[in-house]
Amino acid sequence: MDECLYSEFGFFNTTKVRSNKDGDFLTSPEVSEYFGFFISNFINENSIKKNILEIGAGTGSLASQVEKFSNKKPIVIEKSKTAFQFLKNNEFNVYKSIESVPNQEIDLIYMNEVLDNIPCAVALNVNNEWFEKIIRLEEDSLTYDLLPIREINLAWITNNNINPIEGIEIEIQRNSTEYLKNLISKFKPKYFIIFDYGYEFYERENKPYKSLIRTYKDHHLSGETILQPTSTDITYDVNFSSVESFLKIEDYTVKLTSQKEFIYQNGFEELYKEIQADFQKADGMHKLTLKTHLVGLEAINNNRGLGGFKVAVAKKL
Ligand SMILES: C[S@@+](CC[C@H](N)C(=O)[O-])C[C@H]1O[C@@H](n2cnc3c(N)ncnc32)[C@H](O)[C@@H]1O
Known part of the structure; x- marks a missing residue:
């Protein structure tokens, strides 16, 4: 990475x-x-x-x-x-x-x-043992492999109380x-x-x-x-x-x-209402600009997108 x-x-x-x-x-x-x-x-x-x-x-x-x-x-x-x-x-x-x-x-x-x-490392637990996912440099390609996990990364997993979840890779931050x-x-x-x-x-x-x-x-x-x-x-x-x-x-x-x-x-609500009120009174290019501001605010507030x-x-x- x-x-x-x-x-x-x-x-x-x-x-x-x-x-x-x-x-x-x-x-x-x-x-x-x-x-x-x-x-x-x-x-x-x-x-x-x-x-x-x-x-x-x-x-x-x-x-x-x-x-x-x-x-x-x-x-x-x-x-x-x-x-x-x-x-x-x-x-x-x-x-x-x-x-x-x-x-x-x-x-x-x-x-x-x-x-x-x-960049993070990646750990995978197989049969109650932690491994680290590595990338091998082949002659003209890259491939994945597993190696026993490094001590320092195992310590990170233990300190973060991370229990293995079957089939799930853990990003070690x-x-x-x-x-x-x-x-x-x-x-x-x-x-x-x-x-x-x-x-x-x-x-x-x-x-x-x-x-x-x-x-x-x-x-x-x-x-x-x-x-x-x-x-x-x-x-x-x-x-x-x-x-x-x-x-x-x-x-x-x-x-x-x-x-x-x-x-x-x-201060989201106050700001949104203020721009919305201006938008209702505005016309022409200014109205379009205010619309863009409202759409941008909605996007950063949307729970299923950036708001989440x-x-x-x-x-x-
Ligand atoms: C996804 S971009 C986000 C840029 C900006 N924060 C934004 O919200 O638009 C991530 C940025 O973080 C920078 N970055 C990643 N690791 C960094 C580090 N250790 N120190 C400083 N910048 C870093 C990258 O170069 C990249 O420009």
């Missing part, structure tokens, strides 16, 4: 920024220019005064919205070379990695659809945990807001998929991962129970909600 997404020839490092209309998938800030409004309300409500950091900014749409509505310019970290260059050219305060950001305390770190792009740990040790943030598609572990057995890893290209689900290395996005549903338990160990209180709930708690995403809101104790 790391090679396919982030190596020199990786999906995120060639040709174009992927998370917009011309790219391969659309995210909440690309669908609605008000997504950052709700994060800004959270910032104001919680009197967040110091720096704000966005991880995995993509096109920078969300950072621009947060700046517009909160009057605070976020620092952003972006790993993709193409997105980094785009952000640099557009005068974002952008860095390539945690290490390259100057030392400072940060009040809030937020991210949208980033953890699902952090150890890299995400490490990434959050590095953020905490460097910036000591008071708050995290983490948006992503995902689930709580108790929901896993009701999901009708053997694996939660999938590929996207040109706005469509794409096929088998190893048949098209580097030419698709590779992503998976985030196990928010693991995110929650890690943040609790680090002394954060954590609330898991849906995106719909989060935006409701941060999970959000972890964490506050340092």
Whole structure:
């Protein structure tokens, strides 16, 4: 996954920024220019005064919205070379990695659809024994195989109280945990807001998929991962129970909600009604623009789509 997404020839490092209309998938800030409004309300409500950091900014749409509505310019970290260059050219305060950001305390770190792009390992339990799924490099193809699981990954499974479910592969999000740990040790943030598609572990057995890893290209689900290395996005549903338990160990209180709930708690209804009232009075091009805003808001609020995403809101104790 790391090679396919982030190596020199990786999906995120060639040709174009992927998370917009011309790219391969659309995210909440690309669908609605008000997504950052709700994060800004959270910032104001919680009197967040110091720096704000966005991880995995993509096109920078969300950072621009947060700046517009909160009057605070976020620092952003972006790993993709193409997105980094785009952000640099557009005068974002952008860095390539945690290490390259100057030392400072940060009040809030937020991210949208980033953890699902952090490479994971895959475990499978066969006859009460854990194995790791590996990819063999054949002469001109890639194939799957199983090997005994590495100790460190077995520890991750045990620490997360993950019991085997027959025939189900477990995405081991150890890299995400490490990434959050590095953020905490460097910036000591008071708050995290983490948006992503995902689930709580108790929901896993009701999901009708053997694996939660999938590929996207040109706005469509794409096929088998190893048949098209580097030419698709590779992503998976985030196990928010693991995110929650890690943040609790680090002394954060954590609330898991849906995106719909989060935006409701941060001013959705008032904003929607205001734009709707303007829409009824408007005409011509302005009316069309307002309609687009309403449609965008409906999309990020829709329970069966982006509104159904999970959000972890964490506050340092
Ligand atoms: C699905 S896109 C989402 C972009 C943006 N957050 C949005 O909502 O439109 C994921 C982005 O996260 C970036 N990313 C993934 N892992 C990262 C990391 N460890 N540090 C910084 N950026 C990362 C990818 O390069 C990509 O631009």
